[in-house]
Amino acid sequence: DAGVIQSPRHEVTEMGQEVTLRCKPISGHDYLFWYRQTMMRGLELLIYFNNNVPIDDSGMPEDRFSAKMPNASFSTLKIQPSEPRDSAVYFCASSFTSEKLFFGSGTQLSVL
Amino acid sequence: DAKTTQPPSMDCAEGRAANLPCNHSTISGNEYVYWYRQIHSQGPQYIIHGLKNNETNEMASLIITEDRKSSTLILPHATLRDTAVYYCIVKYVHNNNDMRFGAGTRLTVKP
Numbered sequence: 001d002a003g004v005i006q007s008p009r010h011e012v013t014e015m016g017q018e019v020t021l022r023c024k025p026i027s028g029h030d031y032l033f034w035y036r037q038t039m040m041r042g043l044e045l046l047i048y049f050n051n052n053v054p055i056d057d058s059g060m061p062e063d064r065f066s067a068k069m070p071n072a073s074f075s076t077l078k079i080q081p082s083e084p085r086d087s088a089v090y091f092c093a094s095s096f097t098s099e100k101l102f103f104g105s106g107t108q109l110s111v112l
Numbered sequence: 113d114a115k116t117t118q119p120p121s122m123d124c125a126e127g128r129a130a131n132l133p134c135n136h137s138t139i140s141g142n143e144y145v146y147w148y149r150q151i152h153s154q155g156p157q158y159i160i161h162g163l164k165n166n167e168t169n170e171m172a173s174l175i176i177t178e179d180r181k182s183s184t185l186i187l188p189h190a191t192l193r194d195t196a197v198y199y200c201i202v203k204y205v206h207n208n209n210d211m212r213f214g215a216g217t218r219l220t221v222k223p
Contacts, residue, residue: 043213091155103155
């Protein structure tokens with residue numbers, strides 16, 4: 001298996017623009033997690049899914065952020081409109097029965 | 113989930129054992145101890161986890177005290193590539209399936 005695949009690897013956008021981050025989890029995994037990492041706040045859990053259903057989205061910063069998982073092999077994290085304070089590395093992770101998490105390489109987002 | 117306390121940073125000489133401590137004095141009986149590490153600019157990587165007994169795999173050993181209030185991750189022969197931030201997490205498997213990371217310990221392996 002290729003592991004958790006995230007795209008794009010880097011994203012530079014201007015304030016106010018819509019940003020969509022994508023994640024393909026490992027086949028057969030039933031949990032999917034979205035994290036955000038900044039120097040100030042460290043690694044924060046934003047939302048996680050179990051069998052494509054959002055379980056806990058209490059970490060989502062505000063209504064500008066939304067996440068979907070239309071099927072077992074794909075998830076998106078959308079920011080609309082984006083702001084400079086959203087600049088961070090966004091990680092996706094998947095796991096089987098919430099045991100060990102496997103992380104993707106992350107998306108480096110810069111909002112100018 | 114129980115909170116954990118880790119030293120912010122540690123150094124280790126290359127080839128020596130690295131012993132990373134973690135305090136989790138409020139851990140409950142059904143909470144597991146997990147260790148992950150994050151090498152610069154990469155996603156975190158699972159290392160090992162355990163409940164009560166000591167565990168060993170190809171990467172490391174996990175020693176959990178009898179009262180389970182603390183644990184130690186041991187990298188038996190540290191290499192420069194082990195330089196990373198190491199996170200200790202306690203997680204209740206059945207009712208709380210999230211994984212929240214603290215600040216971790218920044219381990220620097222020196223030649």
